[in-house]
Amino acid sequence: MLSWVVTFLVIALIAGILGFGGIAGASIEIAKIIFFIAIVLFLVSAVVGLARGRSRI
Template structure:
C-alpha cells in the first residue's frame, strides 16, 4: 500500500514540475488518503497483535 503512496507522490511531483496543477493536486490528495489508510490499518494490526499476545508452544 505504501508503494501506491510513493507512486502517486512521484506522479504529483512530475505533474507539478510540468505545470499540470490539477493532476498534481489530485495525485497528492490520493497519496495522502492512501497513506492514512495504511497508518490506520497498521495501528489496528498492532493493537490486535498485542491483544492476542504470544502463545507458548
C-alpha cells in the same frame, strides 16, 4: 500499499514540474488518503497483535 503512495507522489511531482496543477493536487490528495489508510491498518494490526498476545509454553 506504501508503494502506491510513492507512485502517486512521483506522479504529483512530475505533474507539478510540467505545470499540471490539477493532476498534481489530485495525486497528492490520493497519496494522503492511501497513506492514512496504511497507518490506520498498521495500528489496528498492532493492537490486535498485542491483544492476542503470545502463547506461553
